[in-house]
Each structure stands twice: as structure tokens, then as C-alpha cells.
Amino acid sequence: MENGYAKYRVAVIGSGNWGSVASRLIASNTAKLPSFYDEVRMWVFEEMLPTGKKLSESINQENENCKYLPGIKLGSNVIADPDLESAVKDANMLVFVTPHQFVEGICKKLVGKLRPGAEAISLIKGMEIAVEKFSEATIGYRKDKEAATRWAKLFTTPYFLVSVVEDIEGVELCGTLKNVVAIAAGLVDGLDMGNNTKAAIMRIGLREMRAFSKLLFPSVRDNTFFESCGVADLITTCLGGRNRRVAEAFARNGGKRSFDELEAEMLHGQKLQGVSTAREVYEVLTYRGWQELFPLLSTVHEICIGQLPPTSIVEYSEHTPNLSIIGDPHSDSQAQYCQWNQKLEDLDDELRGLILVVVWLLGGRVLDLGGYCGCINFTD
Ligand SMILES: NC(=O)C1=CN([C@@H]2O[C@H](COP(=O)(O)OP(=O)(O)OC[C@H]3O[C@@H](n4cnc5c(N)ncnc54)[C@H](O)[C@@H]3O)[C@@H](O)[C@H]2O)C=CC1
Ligand SMILES: O=C(CO)COP(=O)(O)O
Structure with a gap:
């Protein structure tokens, strides 16, 4: 029992090209891994197909998304659901994969509808993995490596390698x-x-x-x-x-x-x-x-x-003229900035911050890149 849950239940919010690929990938793992329920609910933004059939009905009948991922079976444990609330209500792992312009509206509808403690991931990567060509992806996380590793387990297959990076x-x-x-x-x-x-x-x-x-x-x-x-x-x-x-x-x-x-x-x-x-x-x-x-x-x-x-x-x-200052603080042509930056880097964070603020107040251009480097550009 982890996080108070005996098992993890996954819902995918989105059913476009990558949404369908992701559902298929996840479903192939949930069917095998004992810590997950087999079924993967995939929320479908309902559309009418030229045949007059609803997209969600077609997906459930054919086990295929004929509009966004034709010719690929999703796995019998992928269930298309056009009702957002019903798609997420039992899930404790949520996979967001809609075009980004729709996310805000979807999130507003989800307020108060999720299980307490549910985790979520947003998918931003992917390639031709539906046809099982070798590919890979990265999961960014903040602090909770255990959760990141659980997500990686959900996506990883022999043809889709997933790494985790503490840099969300x-x-x-x-x-x-x-x-x-x-x-x-x-x-x-x-x-x-x-x-x-x-x-x-x-x-x-x-x-x-x-x-x-x-x-x-x-x-x-x-x-x-x-x-x-x-x-x-x-x-x-x-x-x-x-x-x-x-x-x-x-x-x-x-x-x-x-x-x-x-x-x-x-x-x-x-x-x-x-x-x-x-x-x-x-x-x-x-x-x-x-x-x-x-x-x-x-x-x-x-x-x-x-x-x-x-x-x-x-x-x-x-x-x-200024791009190299940020993009490559160690380029020869920017030696004067590098000298400044090196000196700044040697200082502790508080002092460096103070200097940058003073320079800024004096009208200098300040680019504080944190631990990486603090840049001062007096010539701009
Ligand atoms: N296709 C790819 O290879 C990859 C896509 N992504 C990202 O995943 C996200 C989703 O992309 P895809 O799955 O490829 O989608 P898509 O571009 O193939 O399909 C568009 C989706 O938006 C839905 N839609 C249309 N109007 C809507 C509305 N008003 N509200 C909600 N949904 C609506 C459609 O029904 C369809 O499911 C994007 O941010 C994309 O950048 C990330 C990695 C790979
Ligand atoms: O966002 C996407 C992949 O991350 C899809 O965009 P492209 O199809 O232009 O690569």
C-alpha cells in the first residue's frame, strides 16, 4: 500500500495523436504491472465523425482512434469516455495530454472532482512510438523522486526509454x-x-x-x-x-x-x-x-x-550583440563579462544578489542567472 492506495488507477485526459499513443503505451504496462489497475480511462473531446458516429463510440467499438491514430489498436483495456468527470473520478494518476490551449478550461472543470492525493503528469514529449520504433522521453520532477520513478515505470517499455530529471x-x-x-x-x-x-x-x-x-x-x-x-x-x-x-x-x-x-x-x-x-x-x-x-x-x-x-x-x-552573453558566458568575445561573472560566482548568493540589485539601480543591465552565473552588461 503506497500513499494510502492499494493500487494505482490511471486516467488519460486527451485523445489526440499523442494522447492515443500514450494511452496505448500506459495500458500495455498497467495490464502487466500488479500495482496498477488494468483499465485506463481516456477522456475524449467528443467529435462527430463523417460516418455520423461519435468518436468515443468508434474508439470503444474498434479499439482504435480512427481520426487521430488510425490503424493502431489501443489495447482492450483502454476505455474512451467523453464525460470528463466520470473519466477521472476513480483515478489517482492523471495524465494530461491535450493541446495546451485547452488545459485551463479542462482544469477549471476538474476543480473539486479529483480524488484526494491524486498525482498528475503533463506530457510534452513523444515520437513515432505507436509503431514501436525505439524512442525515449524525459520526466521532470521536483524533490519527489519516488513519484517520478513510479511515473517512469508506467511509461517505460523496451522500445520507449524514460529517464527522470530533477528539473521540472x-x-x-x-x-x-x-x-x-x-x-x-x-x-x-x-x-x-x-x-x-x-x-x-x-x-x-x-x-x-x-x-x-x-x-x-x-x-x-x-x-x-x-x-x-x-x-x-x-x-x-x-x-x-x-x-x-x-x-x-x-x-x-x-x-x-x-x-x-x-x-x-x-x-x-x-x-x-x-x-x-x-x-x-x-x-x-x-x-x-x-x-x-x-x-x-x-x-x-x-x-x-x-x-x-x-x-x-x-x-x-x-x-x-547580446545573445552570447547569455547563451555562452565563456566565449572569448565576451571576456569582460566573464571576468565579472566569475567574480560574481565566487561570492555567496546574498552578496551577489545585493551587487546585482545595486548595478541595476545604477542603470546597468543585469541578468541574474542564479548559481550558473550572474551577468552584468554595462555597455548596452
Ligand atoms: N503528437 C505528438 O507526437 C506529440 C504531442 N505532444 C503534445 O501533446 C499535446 C496533445 O497533442 P496530441 O495528442 O498530438 O493532439 P492532436 O493535435 O493530435 O489532437 C488535437 C486534440 O485536441 C482535441 N480538441 C479539439 N478541440 C478541443 C477542445 N475545445 N477542448 C479539448 N480538446 C479539444 C481534439 O479532439 C484532439 O484530441 C500537445 O500539447 C502536443 O504538443 C507531445 C509529444 C508528442
Ligand atoms: O509537440 C509536439 C511534440 O512534442 C508535436 O509537435 P510536432 O509534431 O511539430 O513535432
């Missing part, structure tokens, strides 16, 4: 931000600029992902970007994902057809995350005055809303 914000931001970089990669493809340019965009994108994450959350670890959720997911999404594909079409059309229009036409109900994420990131950058530090992330949004042409994706670099 880093893992979350990797999954979020790489979709913006994937838009940039797709634009490069649509402009027929070739692999060297695309590799450069991916490198700059990864660097901005890391810098942005560390500025927002100083606890974020460098190593997280070398886990599956970082560089591996970035590569796969930039080579083959939906964001990349739709961005390529956007660039081929010279930006004349909107992302919304292309998404509806090309994805048949699946949702892009990169365009709305770019907008949300841009809001943070504008609010904090960080736009020029993150030219790639900023430019993607400005292209998406038609403020800049798709070609701008490769035209911003000359305006980026």
Missing part, C-alpha cells in the same frame, strides 16, 4: 520552446535554404531555449538540454514534426496563407502548438524587455503574425 521547469520549457524553433526550421525548409542553414537555426534555437529557460528559472540545469527532452526532441521536431511541416507550407506560400488556414487544411483536427507558444513567449519577452536577447524566438512570432516576411528568419543575426 527545464523539462517543461524544452518541450514548449522547441516547437517555436521547429517553426523556424520549417520556414528554412520552405525557403529551400538547405541543411547548413537549418542546422544553424537549430543550434541558435537550442541556445535561446536554454538562455530563456535559465533567465526565467535560474534553477534550470544545462544538462537537461542534453536529455531526450532537449536536443533529441528538438532534432526530431525540426526534421519531421507538424510545426515544421506547416511552417514550410507557410514559407512556400510567401506568408500569404495564415497558419490557422494551413493548420486546418493540413492537420485535419490535430493542433499546432508552436504558433501560439511563439506568441506567449513574445509576450514574456516584450514584458521583460528581452526581445533583442532572443532574436530567433521574437522573429518567429513576428513572421507568424505577418509583421515580417518568412525570409526574415535568416536576417536577424546582425542585431544580436
